[in-house]
Amino acid sequence: MNVTINGSAHEVPSGTTVAQAVRALTEATTGVAVAVNDEVVTRSTWETTALADSDRVEVLTAVQGG
Amino acid sequence: MDELIIAGESFSSRLIMGTGGAPSLEVLDRALAASGTELTTVAMRRLDPGSRGSVLDVLRERKIKVLPNTAGCFTAGEAVLTARLAREALGTDWVKLEVIADERTLLPDPIETFDAAERLVAEGFVVLPYIGDDPALARRLEQAGCAAVMPLGAPIGSGLGIRNPHNIELIVEAASVPVILDAGIGTASDATLAMELGCDAVLLATAVTRAQRPETMAEAMRGAVTAGRLARLAGRIPMRRYAQASSPTSP
Numbered sequence: 001m002n003v004t005i006n007g008s009a010h011e012v013p014s015g016t017t018v019a020q021a022v023r024a025l026t027e028a029t030t031g032v033a034v035a036v037n038d039e040v041v042t043r044s045t046w047e048t049t050a051l052a053d054s055d056r057v058e059v060l061t062a063v064q065g066g
Numbered sequence: 067m068d069e070l071i072i073a074g075e076s077f078s079s080r081l082i083m084g085t086g087g088a089p090s091l092e093v094l095d096r097a098l099a100a101s102g103t104e105l106t107t108v109a110m111r112r113l114d115p116g117s118r119g120s121v122l123d124v125l126r127e128r129k130i131k132v133l134p135n136t137a138g139c140f141t142a143g144e145a146v147l148t149a150r151l152a153r154e155a156l157g158t159d160w161v162k163l164e165v166i167a168d169e170r171t172l173l174p175d176p177i178e179t180f181d182a183a184e185r186l187v188a189e190g191f192v193v194l195p196y197i198g199d200d201p202a203l204a205r206r207l208e209q210a211g212c213a214a215v216m217p218l219g220a221p222i223g224s225g226l227g228i229r230n231p232h233n234i235e236l237i238v239e240a241a242s243v244p245v246i247l248d249a250g251i252g253t254a255s256d257a258t259l260a261m262e263l264g265c266d267a268v269l270l271a272t273a274v275t276r277a278q279r280p281e282t283m284a285e286a287m288r289g290a291v292t293a294g295r296l297a298r299l300a301g302r303i304p305m306r307r308y309a310q311a312s313s314p315t316s317p
Contacts, residue, residue: 002220005248006112006113007112022291025113025115026113026115027288029153031120031122031156032113032151032155033110033151033153033154033155034151034154035147035150035151038147040147040150040151040154041263042154043154057173058112058151059113060110060111060112060113060151060155061110061111061113061120061122061155061211062108062109062110062120062121062122062132062134062152062155062156063108063109063110063111063121064085064086064087064088064091064108064109065084065085065086065107065108065109065135066084066085066107066108066109066133066135066137066162066164066271
């Protein structure tokens with residue numbers, strides 16, 4: 001299935017979890033937050049939340065600003 | 067002690083720093099240390115796997131409280147989602163609410179800002195909204211439950227100082243939450259003026275991070291905020307049209 005992670009298209013096996021999508025980008029688990037289709041997925045449910053085809057995943061962290 | 071209190075939390079420093087514009091994390095670190103700040107903003111952006119070091123490490127190391135902002139948001143919906151993500155990532159329910167109207171001026175959009183503020187307050191956030199120098203909007207946001215209001219002195223990054231000191235005074239007079247002068251500060255005297263007008267704190271970034279010597283300017287701002295606060299508390303003399311002798315006039 002195809003998902004979008006931080007704006008780029010990715011082909012991933014069905015059943016891929018949010019945790020796996022995050023690990024593709026970073027080893028960090030603190031200071032990072034995830035939204036799937038504009039809804040926050042709390043860290044405690046990353047492992048158990050499976051992505052669906054066409055999901056938009058945003059993985060954010062804090063950067064210099066303001 | 068003359069402490070700044072926001073949502074029940076005390077700060078000895080009345081200088082809130084931003085982190086945007088610094089040429090490196092090392093320069094930023096030294097500037098933050100020189101500023102004496104205890105509260106500093108960060109932005110939320112897509113994670114870049116290639117980036118090294120984190121502004122969060124700098125803040126943690128310096129024991130500075132992190133204040134996530136919603137910079138880059140144009141709608142209330144985007145700002146609410148960004149605040150929720152910041153709460154999840156950083157473990158704080160404090161948010162500097164920033165919803166801008168357009169890229170050219172970066173002026174805050176009052177309608178979207180108010181809408182987002184109401185939603186975030188309802189979700190239990192400590193909301194510090196960035197707004198124009200509008201006394202009516204400041205009052206409405208306070209009534210909506212915001213923990214502070216952050217009127218601009220001039221557009222973000224412009225360094226134009228405080229363009230409408232009268233409106234800042236009107237906001238201060240009416241407010242019972244802290245008023246934090248945000249944006250437009252160019253140099254130390256601007257920060258002093260903000261405090262002399264009665265603001266409770268000043269937030270600045272560019273004036274320090276893009277100064278030729280950021281660390282030195284940070285130290286200047288620290289002194290400027292302290293001086294302005296003391297002058298405000300001391301009570302300045304009235305301005306007079308003509309001279310008033312300070313030495314005895316009789317021989």
